[in-house]
Amino acid sequence: MTDRAVKKPAERIPLRVRLALYDLDGVTLLVVPAVLFVAALFVYPFAYGFVLSFEPKKGDWIANYAKFFSDPFLYDTIGATFRLAVPATLINVLVSVPVALRVRDMHHRRILTTILVIPITLGTVLIAEGLLIYLGPQGWFNRVLMMVGIGQIRLVHNYTGVMLSLILSGFPFTFLLTLSYLTGIDPSLEQAAATLGAKARARFVHVLMPLLAQGLAINLCLSFVQTFSVFPSAVLLGAPAGATRVISIAAYQAAYEQYDSSMASAIAMIMGFCQLFIVVLILGARRFVYRGAAGGGKG
Amino acid sequence: MAIAARDFRELRLDGMSRTFGTIKALKGVTLDVRRGEFIALLGPSGCGKSTALNCLAGLLTLSGGSIWLDNTRIDRLAPEERGFGMVFQNYALFPHMSVRRNIGFGLSMRGIARDEIKRKVEEALSIVRLGDQGEKLPGQLSGGQQQRVAIARAIVIEPPMVLMDEPLSNLDAKLRLEMRAEIRRIHDLIGSATIYVTHDQEEALSLADRIVVMRSGEVRQVGVPEDLYASPAHADVAEFMGYRNQIRSRAAKSGNLVSVTIGGVSLQGTPVDTLGSDDVIVAIRPDDLKVTAGGPISVTVESAQYHGHDFYCSGRASDGTELYFLSGQKARKGDALSLAADPGRVLLYSRSAL
Numbered sequence: 001m002t003d004r005a006v007k008k009p010a011e012r013i014p015l016r017v018r019l020a021l022y023d024l025d026g027v028t029l030l031v032v033p034a035v036l037f038v039a040a041l042f043v044y045p046f047a048y049g050f051v052l053s054f055e056p057k058k059g060d061w062i063a064n065y066a067k068f069f070s071d072p073f074l075y076d077t078i079g080a081t082f083r084l085a086v087p088a089t090l091i092n093v094l095v096s097v098p099v100a101l102r103v104r105d106m107h108h109r110r111i112l113t114t115i116l117v118i119p120i121t122l123g124t125v126l127i128a129e130g131l132l133i134y135l136g137p138q139g140w141f142n143r144v145l146m147m148v149g150i151g152q153i154r155l156v157h158n159y160t161g162v163m164l165s166l167i168l169s170g171f172p173f174t175f176l177l178t179l180s181y182l183t184g185i186d187p188s189l190e191q192a193a194a195t196l197g198a199k200a201r202a203r204f205v206h207v208l209m210p211l212l213a214q215g216l217a218i219n220l221c222l223s224f225v226q227t228f229s230v231f232p233s234a235v236l237l238g239a240p241a242g243a244t245r246v247i248s249i250a251a252y253q254a255a256y257e258q259y260d261s262s263m264a265s266a267i268a269m270i271m272g273f274c275q276l277f278i279v280v281l282i283l284g285a286r287r288f289v290y291r292g293a294a295g296g297g298k299g
Numbered sequence: 300m301a302i303a304a305r306d307f308r309e310l311r312l313d314g315m316s317r318t319f320g321t322i323k324a325l326k327g328v329t330l331d332v333r334r335g336e337f338i339a340l341l342g343p344s345g346c347g348k349s350t351a352l353n354c355l356a357g358l359l360t361l362s363g364g365s366i367w368l369d370n371t372r373i374d375r376l377a378p379e380e381r382g383f384g385m386v387f388q389n390y391a392l393f394p395h396m397s398v399r400r401n402i403g404f405g406l407s408m409r410g411i412a413r414d415e416i417k418r419k420v421e422e423a424l425s426i427v428r429l430g431d432q433g434e435k436l437p438g439q440l441s442g443g444q445q446q447r448v449a450i451a452r453a454i455v456i457e458p459p460m461v462l463m464d465e466p467l468s469n470l471d472a473k474l475r476l477e478m479r480a481e482i483r484r485i486h487d488l489i490g491s492a493t494i495y496v497t498h499d500q501e502e503a504l505s506l507a508d509r510i511v512v513m514r515s516g517e518v519r520q521v522g523v524p525e526d527l528y529a530s531p532a533h534a535d536v537a538e539f540m541g542y543r544n545q546i547r548s549r550a551a552k553s554g555n556l557v558s559v560t561i562g563g564v565s566l567q568g569t570p571v572d573t574l575g576s577d578d579v580i581v582a583i584r585p586d587d588l589k590v591t592a593g594g595p596i597s598v599t600v601e602s603a604q605y606h607g608h609d610f611y612c613s614g615r616a617s618d619g620t621e622l623y624f625l626s627g628q629k630a631r632k633g634d635a636l637s638l639a640a641d642p643g644r645v646l647l648y649s650r651s652a653l
Contacts, residue, residue, distance in 0.1 A: 191358050192391035194378040196405035196456060206404070210395045290395030292438055 046272075053266035064266035074267070077247040078274060084159070084234070084246060085227040088166035092227075093219050096171065096178040097212070101204075104182050113179070120172045127168050128236040132156055135164070161237035162244045166227050174223050181215030182208075213289035221279045228275050247271045302422055302489055305382070305459045307369050309333050310492065314364035315374075316516075317350055324350045326516040327364060332460070332492050337483070339507035340496045343539065347516035348496045352462050355494065357381050368459065379408075384453030384461040384491070388468060390445045392437035398424070398448050399433040405456035423455040426485060443474045450482065454489055461486070463495045467502065479506060500540055504528060512536045530571055534580045534648040542582035542646065543623045550579045556642055562616025564595045568645030578650045585611065587644035588624035594639030598622055603630040612636075 019025065056063040068074045103109055119127060135141050135155040142152045155161055185208065193203045231248040238244030247267060255264035310332040317325040325347045332338055340348040353359040355366065357378035366374035373381055384405075392401050402423050406416040424430050427447035437445055446466060453461050466482070467475045483506055486493045497503050503510045504524040512520045512527065520532045531537035538545055548559040556567045557574070559581050568581060588596075598614030603626070610626040614636065624638055 186389070186391065188387050188389060188391040189393060191356075191378070192385065192387055192452075193393075193404070193408075194358070195356055195381075195383060195385040195462075196452065197379045197382065197408035198404070199377075199379050199408075202408060207393060292394055292436070 049265040049268055052262050053269050056262050056266075057260055064263050065270070067263070068266060068270060074250055077245055077250045078270070080244060081228055081230070081246040081248075081271075081274070084162055084166065084230060084244065085224055088163055088170060088227045089220060089224045091167055092170045092174040092223050093178070093216060096174040096219070097182075097216070099175055100179040100182045101208075103179060113176070116175055117172050119168050122169075124165065124169050124232045125236070128165055128233050131161060131165055131168075131237055135161070156237050158239050159243045162230065162234050165233035165237050166230060169233070170223055170227055173226070174219050177219045177222070178212075178215065181212055181219070184215075185211050210290050214286060214291050217282050217286045217289070221282050224278055224282075225275050228278075229271070247274070302419065302426065302454060302457055305457050305491075307334055307459045309369065310460060311367040312351075312355075312364070313367065315351065315354055315361055315366060316363035317347075317354055317359060318362045324516050325354065328513075328516075328518055329364075330511060330518065330521065332494065334459070334492055335490050337486055337493045337495065337506060337508045339503035339510045340494060340513060341500060341503040341510050341539070342498065342513035344498060346513040348498075348513050349464055350516075351513070352385075352464050352494060352496050355460075356383055356385050356462050382456065382458055384456055384458035386446075386449045386453050386461065386463040386466045388465045390437075390449040390466075390469075392445055392448055392452070394437055397434050397436060398429065398440070401437065401448055402452045402455050405452065409456070419455055423451040426454070426488065427451040427481070442470050443478060446470065446478055447481070450485060454485060454491070457489070458491060461491050461493045463493065465496055465498070467497075467499075475502075482506065512539060514539075530646065531582075532571065534582055537582040537646060537648070542584050544581070544583040544585065544588065546581045546583075546620060547650065548579055548581050550574055550577045550647060557647055559645070559647065562596045562598065562620045562622060563618035564616075566595065566640065566645060567642040568647045569643055570647045570649075572649055574647060574649045576649060580648045580650055582646045582648065583640055583644065585623040586625045588622060588638050588640050590624065590626045590628070590630075590636050591639040592637060594637035596622070596638040598624075598636055598638060600630050600632055600634040600636060602632060 016025070053064055054061045056067075059066070103112055106112060133139055137152060137154075141155070145151065145153060155164065189207055189211070190203050193207045198206065229248055230246055231252070234240060234244045234246045234249060238246075240249050248271065251264050251267040251271065254260050254267055312328055312330045312332075314327040314329055315325055316323070316327050328347075328351055330338075340351060342348045350359065354361055354374075357373075357376060357380075361374050364374075365372055393404065396404065399420050403416045403420045406419060411419075420433070421430075424433055427450055429444060429447050429451070432440065432444060432448075437448065440448065446469075449466070463482070467478055470478060479502060482493075482495075495503075495506060504527075507524060509521060510524055510527050511518055512531075514535055520527060520536045522532075527536070527540055531540050531542065534545060546561055548561060550557045550559050550568075550570075552558075553567075557570050557579075558565050558567050559579060560566070561581060566581075570579075596616055598616050600612050600614045601621075603610045603612045606625075610628075610630045611623070612626050612630050613621060613623050615621055622638065626636065630636065
């Protein structure tokens, strides 16, 4: 027998076994559709838009961005969007905490959860239409106010209308997320805190909040990105030429009213970087909070 | 010793009951616990022992009865106002706090000065022998170490009473023995009363000053371990105390002793309660059924498990009765053996009492 014959079996580990060492097997192939999907519908359009934004109709390669940041009619949209997205996100996430806290202890949790989730299934346009009718000048809300003698309040076609719509459609998402994070916290931790003398407030501050912080950060990110890209309700319920002229409206106008897709891409890129900036900021702040499991031990 | 239990004379449970919907989880539990006592609540799962502990801690409200600490009624106080230390089955350590902060949590909730907290935490750490682990997070500790932190956290607030809910059930066998000794040592050191819930009779026997055997939400028997072990008051308590052979039989009185028929043979036994009828349950521990040459009961071995010192066997008597016994010699399936039992260790219970 030669040396080679002895060595050979040792060298020939089947490919399948070698791949298994890196946790790759047949199931791994199931990711392929998702990867293709993301590549086709996210990576490619993003890259395309990015390049397109540097190919303006006229001027040098950076002309679109220069135009955006020199025209108050355009750059003010960033502020307008932040003025809507930041309070809406904070309200949605912060209000979801006490509501979820209460709902967690309820026996008929599923009923209430279902009721709160219905706005998700309705879609923004239907919510906007509903609000226009109910809260409009001839809606029942204002009629009741008139009857009582308070007089009309303007709730639609302005900042308030968009804010209301963002809360109605955004809250169920933040609530469900908060509820699932909250139910993931072992209830015996609060019981332990109680037996150690912590009152409800102290239990919340010292036990629940630190364990929830991680989840709330993710929740803030998702909610912010969602509200920052507000478009339908800003048009339908807001003042699209005034206080609620958000950045997505500017992009829409560039694309479909001025037929300047290069400019529209530039605005979309600016919008994306605004979102990215806030998300990175929030995720960066996570390092100050506990990020491990919220369990009570080896139970 | 600076960490010492708050002074009290006795804790009294008076008809403590709790229902969940239509289920009566606790049916009027009455018990006195004195300072320094170690009480084990023993019973099968679902017997209400954990419910009893949670009621004591204030985590569950009572549906009836009351709890008294000396002359103060405490059953309407919130858990944070009772000041009992509690050790949870899953330890319930705060995962985001270091070991030191976990232990100091109860003290800081009481508004104690920082230096004082630091001193007491160090002391508690040394009591549970974790002096060098103080800065770690609970997730970085082993199960046994987590258990020690949970105990330290419960005792550092110097509670009159420490409540433990099956604290050893998540540990491996070796660690369980080690921690059992630790728990008793710490109990003796700080002088509080301990109420310890377990389903393990061995744990209860080795740890407790008194054992409370529960079943279906009721207290079946309260007694010192030796009494419970030697003469359980009821057949179901006997079953739980390791009297694995429970055979239905007819009793016939002959002088002071009563004879019963087991495996087709007549055997003498000791009645525990006043036998109402001749319909009885005969309870014998496997270690009281001894393999004896010329013994009255002959069995054929069906299975034998080696337990290190002896063999734990099950066998069938000539009339088909299954018997559990210990054999000092190696036993194999199919072996024919003779068994005998001391009349004092053959306990008889009337069937009607069950």
